[in-house]
Amino acid sequence: xxxxxxxxxxxxxxxxxxxxxxxxxxxxxxxxxxxxxxxxxxxxxxxxxxxxxxxxxxxxxxxxxxxxxxxxxxxxxxxxxxxxxxxxxxxxxxxxxxxxxxxxxxxxxxxxxx
Numbered sequence: 001x002x003x004x005x006x007x008x009x010x011x012x013x014x015x016x017x018x019x020x021x022x023x024x025x026x027x028x029x030x031x032x033x034x035x036x037x038x039x040x041x042x043x044x045x046x047x048x049x050x051x052x053x054x055x056x057x058x059x060x061x062x063x064x065x066x067x068x069x070x071x072x073x074x075x076x077x078x079x080x081x082x083x084x085x086x087x088x089x090x091x092x093x094x095x096x097x098x099x100x101x102x103x104x105x106x107x108x109x110x111x112x113x114x
Contacts, residue, residue, distance in 0.1 A: 007050045007052050008068060010107075011056040011060075015035070016033065016035070022053075023040055025087075028043060035055070037052070037054055069100070069113075070113040072113060079113060082103060082113070086105070089103055090102040090103055
């Protein structure tokens with residue numbers, strides 16, 4: 001038996017705010033909402049079952065060693081939508097026969113879209 005990804009978990013200062021952003025990005029829906037913790041559930045059975053947001057006292061201070069990669073049929077339109085939700089575009093990169101855009105969520109967590 002091998003392991004599988006069940007949740008992606010974010011440490012964050014404001015779980016409610018950050019979970020609202022990621023809910024809009026992914027379509028995942030809130031199932032538990034507290035001041036210090038929010039759980040989002042996947043809208044279907046594909047991929048990761050949920051996204052968790054845990055409140056921590058310290059802000060993010062360095063580059064994340066792990067990040068989320070998103071895919072879109074129309075990356076440019078999706079990038080504009082994500083910026084409208086509060087994301088920040090950082091860089092455009094190419095390599096290994098593909099391209100992607102590096103972005104930051106409202107608390108500065110890196111993610112990519114291609």
